[in-house]
Amino acid sequence: MSRTPFIAGNWKMHLDRAGIATFCEALAAPDYGAEGVRVGVFPPFVYLAQVVEALAGTGIVVGAQNCHPADEGAFTGEVAARMVADVGASHVIVGHSERRHVFGETDADVKARLDAALARGLDVILCVGETIHERQAGRTEEVVFRQLDAGLAGLDGETVATRVTVAYEPVWAIGTGLTATPAQAQDVHAAVRARVAGTCGDDVAARLIIQYGGSVKPDNVSELIGQADVDGALVGGASLQPTSFQALARLGTGVNA
Ligand code: PGA
Numbered sequence: 472m473s474r475t476p477f478i479a480g481n482w483k484m485h486l487d488r489a490g491i492a493t494f495c496e497a498l499a500a501p502d503y504g505a506e507g508v509r510v511g512v513f514p515p516f517v518y519l520a521q522v523v524e525a526l527a528g529t530g531i532v533v534g535a536q537n538c539h540p541a542d543e544g545a546f547t548g549e550v551a552a553r554m555v556a557d558v559g560a561s562h563v564i565v566g567h568s569e570r571r572h573v574f575g576e577t578d579a580d581v582k583a584r585l586d587a588a589l590a591r592g593l594d595v596i597l598c599v600g601e602t603i604h605e606r607q608a609g610r611t612e613e614v615v616f617r618q619l620d621a622g623l624a625g626l627d628g629e630t631v632a633t634r635v636t637v638a639y640e641p642v643w644a645i646g647t648g649l650t651a652t653p654a655q656a657q658d659v660h661a662a663v664r665a666r667v668a669g670t671c672g673d674d675v676a677a678r679l680i681i682q683y684g685g686s687v688k689p690d691n692v693s694e695l696i697g698q699a700d701v702d703g704a705l706v707g708g709a710s711l712q713p714t715s716f717q718a719l720a721r722l723g724t725g726v727n728a
Pocket residue numbers: 481640644645646647648684685686687705706707708709
């Protein structure tokens with residue numbers, strides 16, 4: 472079972488309209504050269520429609536960084552999964568550590584967003600990961616499994632295999648310049664895949680795309696993706712310049728067997 476790597480750029484609250492236009496021109500160039508890899512960008516909500524339009528026909532995935540589970544209502548400042556789908560995006564990130572730890576989203580909040588996204592036809596990247604204190608206390612698997620189980624609860628195996636990407640992002644490695652070693656990443660990725668095998672079966676687990684995230688850069692991506700269970704990367708800082716992001720995409724073409 473081979474898995475096509477997925478390199479996703481999470482732009483967080485960065486860039487602007489003009490910068491994004493230039494970025495999309497670079498990405499849409501025909502000599503872009505990233506084959507054997509799936510590439511996606513996740514702009515701030517207000518630029519989603521612009522990016523969807525600019526990248527139409529390129530095969531590059533465009534998604535949101537979060538969504539609200541309700542279709543509409545009195546939720547000032549929120550954006551519904553329905554609206555993300557309505558502007559033509561295909562994906563949404565749920566449970567990013569900044570949503571969990573800065574904005575206080577619980578496992579139940581993340582699950583509601585994930586279910587709403589799937590119901591509205593969006594595929595999801597479900598982020599899981601432990602803090603440094605949890606890792607030092609030997610609780611990495613307990614925390615990651617709790618977040619994983621909550622996110623995948625009640626989903627049928629085919630949905631998990633084809634519409635869910637899991638991103639393992641140790642919180643201590645995000646935006647800090649500290650990267651998990653390839654062996655540390657592989658350990659958790661293998662544990663996540665085994666956990667999914669236990670709940671959804673071996674076939675689903677073998678097809679599941681598991682990205683690594685946390686200070687991924689062009690100079691460390693190959694080694695990470697070279698690990699047997701690392702199928703791509705969710706990238707913040709290094710996804711903000713077209714040259715760096717394109718380098719990541721080109722380097723991310725190692726297909727895991
Ligand atoms: P980083 O962010 O690459 O800047 O560490 C990763 C993420 O938050 O998804």
